[in-house]
Amino acid sequence: MPTDPRAIALFLDMLMSERGAAANTVSAYRRDLEGASADLSGGLTASGTDELERLFAGWAELAAASVARKRSALRRFFAFLVAEGIRGDNPALAIAGVKPGRPLPKTLSIEEVDRLFATLDELLAADANPPLVRLKALMELLYGSGLRATELVSLPRNAIRPPQPFAIVTGKGNKERLIPLSPTALRAVEAQLALVPRESRYLFPSGKGHLSRVWLYKLVQGLAAKAGIAPERISPHVLRHAFATHMLANGADLRALQTLLGHADISTTERYTHVESARLVATVKGLHPLADEG
Incomplete structure (x- = not known):
């Protein structure tokens, strides 16, 4: 399995060459994927659903639109890994969608x-x-x-x-x-x-x-x-x-x-x-x- 930097580079190259993605889209996906990789200590490519759920928990304070964009980046990234035969599953598919509105903060007594x-x-x-x-x-x-x-x-x-x-x-x-x-x-x-x-x-x-x-x-x-x-x-x-x-x-x-x-x-x-x-x-x-x- 390739390292995170290699896998991310392959994915972004595919977006540009095969999908004709806009430069801003590619740049945003790069930031999101490299940030996720850093948070997972370089283990993004090999991560499972549990690791991704903890990753999203760390994004709790971000705007819903930002979280949705990050989710989209991860889903497309893992879909690419599956299509290329690098992985056999897409763990990002199991991540729940962004809930509308802003719930009251959870707290402890x-x-x-x-x-x-x-x-x-x-x-x-x-x-x-x-x-x-x-x-x-x-x-x-x-x-x-x-x-x-x-x-x-x-x-x-x-x-x-x-x-x-x-x-x-x-x-x-x-x-x-x-x-x-x-x-x-x-x-x-x-x-x-x-x-x-x-x-x-x-x-x-x-x-x-x-x-x-x-x-x-x-x-x-x-x-x-x-x-x-x-x-x-x-x-x-x-x-x-x-x-x-x-x-x-x-x-x-x-x-x-x-x-x-x-x-x-x-x-x-x-x-x-x-x-x-x-x-x-x-x-x-x-x-x-x-x-x-x-």
Whole structure:
């Protein structure tokens, strides 16, 4: 089976020579396929449905149109591999379509988040090995600062400089923002920094680059399973949602939260007020003595 770069090059060459695809289309497919390959650590061509589903989970915050385009690129890419006899199946066909509208963000309760961190601390107390030290830093930054998965895994090594209680993060649109860090997060990052070579470009290095979003997804789900939380209920993005929802529940200002999350439009941040409202309504329905009366 050819490597990802070779397979992608063959596919794009077919689009141009046999299908007469427009330059913009070829360029978009190149970006999507090379990005997917990077997220799967060069294993796109050989990936199965499970890997592709985790890949799409990492694209949860993208616009529906962007996700649809990426899905189309993957389906056509794998269809090409099947037609060329490189693969016998098209795993992208099993990926569900984009649902219309924007559902309310999925989140976790404060008790569930506490359980995640209590489990992680127990594991660290038993054996503070490098993977667990790294996971502690990842979790503290996901939930403690509400970082996007891409922002987190690609953090430069010098983005956080203890004891300075903040980080400079480059988010969507190449915009920088300042992220406050809790003392617990700082300690976790200090422990991670002690394990990262000084010449490393990234805080969470992996191979020649940084930790992939797909691998981050696996790590978070693995911890959830150990904590007794259904893995399908959690992802890095769910922890970002939990950060925002719990901040609002504790009285955070909506504009301040918009800045922390790096949202260009406050309407995106306002979705979390609907999550909290829905939770309050559910609480009243479940606990109020008159809730079941007609």
